[in-house]
Amino acid sequence: MAFSANHSYATASTLHENFPKHTIFASKPHTFPYTSLPSKKNVHAHKPLYISAVTGFGFVPDTDDSSRAREPSVQCNAYEARRSQSVPISIEFDQEAAAQKLKIGVYFATWWALNVVFNIYNKKVLNAFPFPWLTSTLSLAAGSLLMLVSWATRIAEAPETDVEFWKTLFPVAVAHTIGHVAATVSMSKVSVSFTHIIKSGEPAFSVLVSRLVLGESFPLPVYLSLLPIIGGCALSAATELNFNITGLMGAMVSNLAFVFRNIFSKRGMKGKSVGGMNYYACLSMLSLLILTPFAIAVEGPQLWAVGWQNALSQIGPNFIWWVVAQSVFYHLYNQVSYMSLNEISPLTFSIGNTMKRISVIVASIIIFHTPLQPITALGAAIAISGTFLYSQAKQ
Numbered sequence: 001m002a003f004s005a006n007h008s009y010a011t012a013s014t015l016h017e018n019f020p021k022h023t024i025f026a027s028k029p030h031t032f033p034y035t036s037l038p039s040k041k042n043v044h045a046h047k048p049l050y051i052s053a054v055t056g057f058g059f060v061p062d063t064d065d066s067s068r069a070r071e072p073s074v075q076c077n078a079y080e081a082r083r084s085q086s087v088p089i090s091i092e093f094d095q096e097a098a099a100q101k102l103k104i105g106v107y108f109a110t111w112w113a114l115n116v117v118f119n120i121y122n123k124k125v126l127n128a129f130p131f132p133w134l135t136s137t138l139s140l141a142a143g144s145l146l147m148l149v150s151w152a153t154r155i156a157e158a159p160e161t162d163v164e165f166w167k168t169l170f171p172v173a174v175a176h177t178i179g180h181v182a183a184t185v186s187m188s189k190v191s192v193s194f195t196h197i198i199k200s201g202e203p204a205f206s207v208l209v210s211r212l213v214l215g216e217s218f219p220l221p222v223y224l225s226l227l228p229i230i231g232g233c234a235l236s237a238a239t240e241l242n243f244n245i246t247g248l249m250g251a252m253v254s255n256l257a258f259v260f261r262n263i264f265s266k267r268g269m270k271g272k273s274v275g276g277m278n279y280y281a282c283l284s285m286l287s288l289l290i291l292t293p294f295a296i297a298v299e300g301p302q303l304w305a306v307g308w309q310n311a312l313s314q315i316g317p318n319f320i321w322w323v324v325a326q327s328v329f330y331h332l333y334n335q336v337s338y339m340s341l342n343e344i345s346p347l348t349f350s351i352g353n354t355m356k357r358i359s360v361i362v363a364s365i366i367i368f369h370t371p372l373q374p375i376t377a378l379g380a381a382i383a384i385s386g387t388f389l390y391s392q393a394k395q
Helices: 097-126 131-151 165-190 191-197 201-213 221-238 245-268 276-298 301-315 318-343 346-368 374-393
Strands: 003-006 008-013 049-060 071-080
Touching: 008 201, 049 374, 097 131, 097 165, 097 191, 097 301, 097 318, 097 346, 131 165, 131 276, 131 318, 165 245, 165 276, 191 245, 191 346, 191 374, 201 221, 201 245, 201 374, 245 276, 276 318, 301 318, 346 374
Parallel strands: none
Antiparallel strands: 003 008, 008 071, 049 071
16 A cells, blocks of 8 residues: 655555455544555554545556556545644735725714804804904914915915816816805704704705706605705704894805805816815815905995904904814814715715704804704704715715
Protein backbone atom coordinates (compact mmCIF):
# COMPACT_ATOMS: atom_id res chain seq x y z
CA MET A 1 0.00 0.00 0.00
CA ALA A 2 1.65 3.18 -1.18
CA PHE A 3 1.24 6.61 0.37
CA SER A 4 2.56 9.95 -0.83
CA ALA A 5 2.79 12.41 2.03
CA ASN A 6 2.60 16.20 1.78
CA HIS A 7 2.66 18.03 5.11
CA SER A 8 -0.23 16.53 7.09
CA TYR A 9 -1.87 14.70 4.17
CA ALA A 10 -1.12 11.24 2.65
CA THR A 11 -2.56 9.62 -0.49
CA ALA A 12 -3.24 5.85 -0.55
CA SER A 13 -2.68 4.25 -3.96
CA THR A 14 -3.68 0.68 -3.24
CA LEU A 15 -5.85 -0.62 -0.43
CA HIS A 16 -6.97 -3.93 -1.93
CA GLU A 17 -4.63 -5.90 0.32
CA ASN A 18 -6.26 -4.56 3.51
CA PHE A 19 -9.93 -4.06 2.61
CA PRO A 20 -12.44 -6.45 1.11
CA LYS A 21 -13.48 -5.78 -2.45
CA HIS A 22 -16.99 -4.79 -1.41
CA THR A 23 -16.05 -2.46 1.44
CA ILE A 24 -18.23 0.70 1.57
CA PHE A 25 -16.70 3.81 3.11
CA ALA A 26 -18.94 5.80 5.40
CA SER A 27 -18.98 9.60 5.46
CA LYS A 28 -17.34 9.68 8.88
CA PRO A 29 -13.54 9.48 9.15
CA HIS A 30 -12.07 5.96 9.48
CA THR A 31 -8.85 5.21 11.31
CA PHE A 32 -5.97 2.90 10.57
CA PRO A 33 -4.87 1.53 13.97
CA TYR A 34 -1.66 0.08 12.61
CA THR A 35 1.67 1.80 12.09
CA SER A 36 3.13 -0.42 9.37
CA LEU A 37 1.10 -1.17 6.26
CA PRO A 38 1.83 -4.46 4.45
CA SER A 39 2.95 -3.28 1.04
CA LYS A 40 6.04 -2.94 -1.03
CA LYS A 41 6.15 0.73 0.04
CA ASN A 42 5.52 1.21 3.71
CA VAL A 43 4.70 4.39 5.60
CA HIS A 44 5.14 4.42 9.35
CA ALA A 45 2.58 6.66 11.09
CA HIS A 46 3.07 7.58 14.71
CA LYS A 47 -0.57 8.71 14.94
CA PRO A 48 -3.78 7.22 13.56
CA LEU A 49 -4.54 8.00 9.92
CA TYR A 50 -7.98 9.29 8.98
CA ILE A 51 -9.60 8.81 5.61
CA SER A 52 -10.65 12.26 4.37
CA ALA A 53 -12.03 11.45 0.88
CA VAL A 54 -12.15 8.66 -1.68
CA THR A 55 -11.24 10.11 -5.06
CA GLY A 56 -11.80 7.18 -7.40
CA PHE A 57 -11.79 3.47 -8.17
CA GLY A 58 -9.74 1.79 -10.87
CA PHE A 59 -6.67 -0.28 -11.68
CA VAL A 60 -3.02 0.56 -11.28
CA PRO A 61 -0.16 -1.39 -12.80
CA ASP A 62 2.46 -3.05 -10.67
CA THR A 63 5.55 -0.99 -11.45
CA ASP A 64 7.96 -3.77 -10.47
CA ASP A 65 6.53 -6.39 -12.80
CA SER A 66 4.69 -5.06 -15.82
CA SER A 67 3.81 -8.62 -16.92
CA ARG A 68 1.51 -9.15 -13.97
CA ALA A 69 -2.16 -8.33 -14.34
CA ARG A 70 -3.38 -5.02 -13.10
CA GLU A 71 -4.81 -5.12 -9.61
CA PRO A 72 -7.89 -3.23 -8.46
CA SER A 73 -7.16 -0.08 -6.49
CA VAL A 74 -8.87 2.66 -4.55
CA GLN A 75 -7.53 6.26 -4.59
CA CYS A 76 -8.17 8.05 -1.34
CA ASN A 77 -6.77 10.76 0.90
CA ALA A 78 -5.74 10.34 4.50
CA TYR A 79 -4.33 12.59 7.14
CA GLU A 80 -2.69 12.15 10.49
CA ALA A 81 -4.63 12.96 13.62
CA ARG A 82 -3.34 16.08 15.29
CA ARG A 83 -3.92 17.68 18.59
CA SER A 84 -6.57 20.35 18.73
CA GLN A 85 -5.08 23.57 17.51
CA SER A 86 -6.52 27.07 17.58
CA VAL A 87 -7.42 28.35 14.17
CA PRO A 88 -6.87 32.09 13.72
CA ILE A 89 -9.95 33.80 12.26
CA SER A 90 -9.64 37.26 10.81
CA ILE A 91 -12.78 39.32 10.21
CA GLU A 92 -12.29 42.22 7.83
CA PHE A 93 -14.55 45.23 8.02
CA ASP A 94 -15.13 47.64 5.17
CA GLN A 95 -13.38 50.53 6.85
CA GLU A 96 -14.02 52.90 3.98
CA ALA A 97 -17.80 52.37 4.09
CA ALA A 98 -17.84 52.69 7.88
CA ALA A 99 -15.87 55.92 7.71
CA GLN A 100 -18.25 57.28 5.07
CA LYS A 101 -21.29 56.51 7.24
CA LEU A 102 -19.63 58.14 10.21
CA LYS A 103 -18.82 61.20 8.12
CA ILE A 104 -22.43 61.54 6.94
CA GLY A 105 -23.69 61.07 10.49
CA VAL A 106 -21.43 63.86 11.72
CA TYR A 107 -22.63 66.11 8.87
CA PHE A 108 -26.27 65.49 9.74
CA ALA A 109 -25.83 66.02 13.46
CA THR A 110 -23.84 69.22 12.87
CA TRP A 111 -26.35 70.46 10.29
CA TRP A 112 -29.33 70.00 12.64
CA ALA A 113 -27.55 71.46 15.66
CA LEU A 114 -26.37 74.56 13.79
CA ASN A 115 -29.82 75.08 12.31
CA VAL A 116 -31.48 74.91 15.72
CA VAL A 117 -29.00 77.42 17.18
CA PHE A 118 -29.47 79.78 14.21
CA ASN A 119 -33.26 79.76 14.50
CA ILE A 120 -33.16 80.45 18.22
CA TYR A 121 -30.80 83.42 17.92
CA ASN A 122 -32.51 84.67 14.78
CA LYS A 123 -35.85 84.82 16.59
CA LYS A 124 -34.27 86.54 19.59
CA VAL A 125 -32.78 89.20 17.34
CA LEU A 126 -36.02 89.74 15.45
CA ASN A 127 -38.02 90.05 18.68
CA ALA A 128 -35.76 92.88 19.83
CA PHE A 129 -34.84 94.29 16.41
CA PRO A 130 -37.73 93.80 13.92
CA PHE A 131 -35.79 94.59 10.76
CA PRO A 132 -35.68 91.35 8.72
CA TRP A 133 -34.06 92.95 5.66
CA LEU A 134 -30.99 94.09 7.60
CA THR A 135 -30.90 90.86 9.57
CA SER A 136 -30.86 88.87 6.32
CA THR A 137 -28.13 91.11 4.93
CA LEU A 138 -25.94 90.63 8.00
CA SER A 139 -26.28 86.85 7.69
CA LEU A 140 -24.99 86.89 4.12
CA ALA A 141 -22.26 89.42 4.98
CA ALA A 142 -20.93 87.28 7.84
CA GLY A 143 -20.72 84.20 5.64
CA SER A 144 -19.03 86.10 2.82
CA LEU A 145 -16.47 87.54 5.23
CA LEU A 146 -15.72 84.15 6.76
CA MET A 147 -15.07 82.60 3.37
CA LEU A 148 -12.90 85.49 2.14
CA VAL A 149 -10.75 85.12 5.25
CA SER A 150 -10.59 81.35 4.76
CA TRP A 151 -9.43 81.76 1.16
CA ALA A 152 -6.91 84.47 2.06
CA THR A 153 -5.36 82.38 4.84
CA ARG A 154 -5.58 79.22 2.69
CA ILE A 155 -7.69 77.42 5.29
CA ALA A 156 -9.89 76.60 2.33
CA GLU A 157 -8.83 76.51 -1.29
CA ALA A 158 -10.37 79.26 -3.37
CA PRO A 159 -12.46 78.05 -6.33
CA GLU A 160 -11.52 78.68 -9.93
CA THR A 161 -14.40 80.57 -11.51
CA ASP A 162 -15.05 82.43 -14.73
CA VAL A 163 -17.63 84.83 -16.12
CA GLU A 164 -19.82 81.96 -17.31
CA PHE A 165 -19.92 80.54 -13.81
CA TRP A 166 -21.23 83.78 -12.32
CA LYS A 167 -23.80 84.12 -15.12
CA THR A 168 -25.26 80.72 -14.36
CA LEU A 169 -25.11 81.43 -10.64
CA PHE A 170 -27.01 84.73 -10.89
CA PRO A 171 -30.58 83.35 -11.17
CA VAL A 172 -29.78 80.91 -8.36
CA ALA A 173 -28.62 83.82 -6.20
CA VAL A 174 -31.77 85.85 -6.98
CA ALA A 175 -34.01 82.98 -5.91
CA HIS A 176 -31.85 82.33 -2.84
CA THR A 177 -32.05 85.99 -1.82
CA ILE A 178 -35.84 86.12 -2.13
CA GLY A 179 -36.25 82.86 -0.21
CA HIS A 180 -33.90 83.97 2.56
CA VAL A 181 -35.54 87.38 3.08
CA ALA A 182 -39.07 85.95 2.88
CA ALA A 183 -38.28 83.34 5.54
CA THR A 184 -36.79 86.02 7.81
CA VAL A 185 -39.84 88.25 7.31
CA SER A 186 -42.06 85.31 8.26
CA MET A 187 -39.96 84.62 11.34
CA SER A 188 -40.34 88.25 12.47
CA LYS A 189 -44.15 88.01 12.39
CA VAL A 190 -44.95 84.50 13.64
CA SER A 191 -43.40 81.80 15.80
CA VAL A 192 -40.46 79.71 14.63
CA SER A 193 -42.55 76.57 14.80
CA PHE A 194 -45.29 78.00 12.58
CA THR A 195 -42.80 79.19 9.96
CA HIS A 196 -41.22 75.76 9.74
CA ILE A 197 -44.58 73.99 9.62
CA ILE A 198 -45.49 76.06 6.56
CA LYS A 199 -42.03 75.57 5.06
CA SER A 200 -42.50 71.82 5.32
CA GLY A 201 -44.98 72.29 2.46
CA GLU A 202 -42.14 73.02 0.02
CA PRO A 203 -42.65 69.68 -1.85
CA ALA A 204 -46.14 70.82 -2.86
CA PHE A 205 -44.67 73.95 -4.43
CA SER A 206 -41.98 71.85 -6.11
CA VAL A 207 -44.52 69.58 -7.79
CA LEU A 208 -46.72 72.53 -8.76
CA VAL A 209 -43.89 74.48 -10.38
CA SER A 210 -42.44 71.43 -12.09
CA ARG A 211 -45.85 70.54 -13.52
CA LEU A 212 -46.94 73.99 -14.67
CA VAL A 213 -43.61 75.57 -15.63
CA LEU A 214 -41.47 72.64 -16.70
CA GLY A 215 -44.24 70.32 -17.88
CA GLU A 216 -42.99 67.41 -15.79
CA SER A 217 -45.35 64.65 -14.74
CA PHE A 218 -45.13 62.52 -11.63
CA PRO A 219 -46.49 59.11 -10.62
CA LEU A 220 -49.69 58.91 -8.63
CA PRO A 221 -47.99 58.24 -5.24
CA VAL A 222 -46.23 61.62 -5.50
CA TYR A 223 -49.50 63.46 -5.96
CA LEU A 224 -51.13 61.48 -3.15
CA SER A 225 -48.28 62.38 -0.79
CA LEU A 226 -49.14 66.07 -1.27
CA LEU A 227 -52.55 65.64 0.34
CA PRO A 228 -51.25 65.24 3.93
CA ILE A 229 -48.73 68.04 3.33
CA ILE A 230 -51.34 70.54 2.20
CA GLY A 231 -53.92 69.34 4.73
CA GLY A 232 -51.49 69.43 7.64
CA CYS A 233 -50.23 72.92 6.81
CA ALA A 234 -53.81 74.20 6.40
CA LEU A 235 -54.85 72.65 9.73
CA SER A 236 -51.90 74.23 11.54
CA ALA A 237 -52.50 77.63 9.96
CA ALA A 238 -56.19 77.58 10.86
CA THR A 239 -55.51 76.75 14.50
CA GLU A 240 -52.37 78.88 15.04
CA LEU A 241 -52.89 81.12 18.06
CA ASN A 242 -50.54 83.86 16.83
CA PHE A 243 -51.58 83.75 13.18
CA ASN A 244 -50.34 86.56 10.95
CA ILE A 245 -51.01 86.82 7.22
CA THR A 246 -47.59 88.40 6.55
CA GLY A 247 -45.90 85.54 8.34
CA LEU A 248 -47.88 82.97 6.37
CA MET A 249 -47.19 84.64 3.02
CA GLY A 250 -43.51 85.05 3.84
CA ALA A 251 -43.10 81.31 4.48
CA MET A 252 -45.01 80.45 1.29
CA VAL A 253 -42.95 82.86 -0.84
CA SER A 254 -39.82 81.37 0.67
CA ASN A 255 -40.97 77.88 -0.38
CA LEU A 256 -41.64 79.06 -3.93
CA ALA A 257 -38.30 80.87 -4.19
CA PHE A 258 -36.30 77.90 -2.96
CA VAL A 259 -38.03 75.65 -5.49
CA PHE A 260 -36.87 77.95 -8.28
CA ARG A 261 -33.42 78.09 -6.70
CA ASN A 262 -33.16 74.31 -6.93
CA ILE A 263 -34.38 74.32 -10.54
CA PHE A 264 -31.91 77.01 -11.61
CA SER A 265 -29.12 75.29 -9.71
CA LYS A 266 -29.72 71.94 -11.44
CA ARG A 267 -29.91 73.55 -14.86
CA GLY A 268 -26.99 75.93 -14.59
CA MET A 269 -24.43 74.05 -12.52
CA LYS A 270 -24.23 70.79 -14.46
CA GLY A 271 -20.62 69.98 -15.22
CA LYS A 272 -19.26 72.76 -13.01
CA SER A 273 -16.32 71.92 -10.79
CA VAL A 274 -17.31 74.25 -7.93
CA GLY A 275 -19.36 72.47 -5.31
CA GLY A 276 -20.09 72.12 -1.63
CA MET A 277 -18.57 74.75 0.62
CA ASN A 278 -17.18 76.98 -2.12
CA TYR A 279 -20.40 76.87 -4.13
CA TYR A 280 -22.41 78.17 -1.21
CA ALA A 281 -19.74 80.79 -0.48
CA CYS A 282 -20.03 82.17 -4.02
CA LEU A 283 -23.82 82.05 -3.73
CA SER A 284 -23.72 84.06 -0.49
CA MET A 285 -21.46 86.74 -1.95
CA LEU A 286 -23.61 87.23 -5.02
CA SER A 287 -26.78 87.25 -2.92
CA LEU A 288 -25.23 89.90 -0.66
CA LEU A 289 -24.61 92.16 -3.65
CA ILE A 290 -28.21 91.70 -4.79
CA LEU A 291 -29.81 92.19 -1.38
CA THR A 292 -27.90 95.19 -0.01
CA PRO A 293 -29.46 97.95 -2.16
CA PHE A 294 -32.96 96.55 -1.60
CA ALA A 295 -32.44 96.41 2.18
CA ILE A 296 -31.34 100.03 2.20
CA ALA A 297 -34.35 101.04 0.09
CA VAL A 298 -36.94 99.13 2.15
CA GLU A 299 -35.73 99.88 5.69
CA GLY A 300 -32.86 102.35 5.51
CA PRO A 301 -30.03 103.40 7.85
CA GLN A 302 -32.19 105.83 9.85
CA LEU A 303 -34.62 103.14 10.97
CA TRP A 304 -31.76 100.78 11.65
CA ALA A 305 -30.03 103.28 13.94
CA VAL A 306 -33.17 103.89 16.00
CA GLY A 307 -33.97 100.19 16.23
CA TRP A 308 -30.40 99.34 17.20
CA GLN A 309 -30.41 101.80 20.09
CA ASN A 310 -33.74 100.49 21.35
CA ALA A 311 -32.50 96.89 21.25
CA LEU A 312 -29.30 97.77 23.13
CA SER A 313 -31.26 99.64 25.80
CA GLN A 314 -33.62 96.70 26.28
CA ILE A 315 -31.24 93.74 25.99
CA GLY A 316 -27.84 95.21 26.72
CA PRO A 317 -24.51 94.12 25.23
CA ASN A 318 -25.83 90.56 24.77
CA PHE A 319 -27.82 91.82 21.81
CA ILE A 320 -24.59 92.27 19.84
CA TRP A 321 -23.67 88.64 20.57
CA TRP A 322 -27.11 87.56 19.38
CA VAL A 323 -26.62 89.35 16.07
CA VAL A 324 -23.17 87.84 15.57
CA ALA A 325 -24.35 84.38 16.52
CA GLN A 326 -27.38 84.36 14.21
CA SER A 327 -25.26 85.66 11.32
CA VAL A 328 -22.43 83.17 11.75
CA PHE A 329 -24.64 80.17 12.45
CA TYR A 330 -26.78 80.93 9.40
CA HIS A 331 -23.74 80.57 7.17
CA LEU A 332 -22.38 77.54 8.98
CA TYR A 333 -25.58 75.48 8.85
CA ASN A 334 -26.09 76.23 5.15
CA GLN A 335 -22.46 75.45 4.41
CA VAL A 336 -22.68 72.08 6.16
CA SER A 337 -25.94 71.28 4.34
CA TYR A 338 -24.27 71.86 0.97
CA MET A 339 -21.29 69.77 2.05
CA SER A 340 -23.73 67.00 3.04
CA LEU A 341 -25.42 67.17 -0.35
CA ASN A 342 -22.06 66.34 -1.96
CA GLU A 343 -21.83 63.12 0.05
CA ILE A 344 -25.37 61.74 -0.02
CA SER A 345 -28.24 61.11 -2.39
CA PRO A 346 -31.07 63.66 -2.87
CA LEU A 347 -33.45 61.24 -1.13
CA THR A 348 -31.28 61.05 1.98
CA PHE A 349 -30.90 64.83 1.93
CA SER A 350 -34.68 65.30 1.75
CA ILE A 351 -35.21 62.97 4.69
CA GLY A 352 -32.53 64.81 6.64
CA ASN A 353 -34.16 68.15 5.83
CA THR A 354 -37.49 66.84 7.10
CA MET A 355 -35.93 65.62 10.35
CA LYS A 356 -34.19 69.00 10.67
CA ARG A 357 -37.55 70.79 10.71
CA ILE A 358 -38.79 68.49 13.45
CA SER A 359 -35.78 69.31 15.63
CA VAL A 360 -36.23 73.06 15.01
CA ILE A 361 -39.95 72.98 15.82
CA VAL A 362 -39.47 71.01 19.03
CA ALA A 363 -36.49 73.11 20.18
CA SER A 364 -38.25 76.43 19.49
CA ILE A 365 -41.37 75.35 21.38
CA ILE A 366 -39.24 74.43 24.39
CA ILE A 367 -37.01 77.53 24.31
CA PHE A 368 -39.69 80.16 23.64
CA HIS A 369 -42.52 78.38 25.50
CA THR A 370 -44.66 78.67 22.39
CA PRO A 371 -48.32 77.88 23.11
CA LEU A 372 -49.37 75.05 20.83
CA GLN A 373 -52.83 73.58 20.65
CA PRO A 374 -53.10 69.80 20.20
CA ILE A 375 -54.87 70.26 16.86
CA THR A 376 -52.00 72.47 15.66
CA ALA A 377 -49.47 69.84 16.68
CA LEU A 378 -51.52 67.23 14.85
CA GLY A 379 -51.47 69.36 11.69
CA ALA A 380 -47.70 69.73 11.97
CA ALA A 381 -47.26 65.98 12.37
CA ILE A 382 -49.47 65.29 9.34
CA ALA A 383 -47.61 67.82 7.19
CA ILE A 384 -44.16 66.52 8.13
CA SER A 385 -45.28 62.92 7.62
CA GLY A 386 -46.49 63.89 4.16
CA THR A 387 -43.10 65.43 3.42
CA PHE A 388 -41.45 62.14 4.36
CA LEU A 389 -43.85 60.19 2.14
CA TYR A 390 -43.14 62.59 -0.70
CA SER A 391 -39.40 61.98 -0.44
CA GLN A 392 -40.05 58.24 -0.67
CA ALA A 393 -42.52 58.44 -3.56
CA LYS A 394 -40.32 60.82 -5.56
CA GLN A 395 -37.67 58.14 -6.04
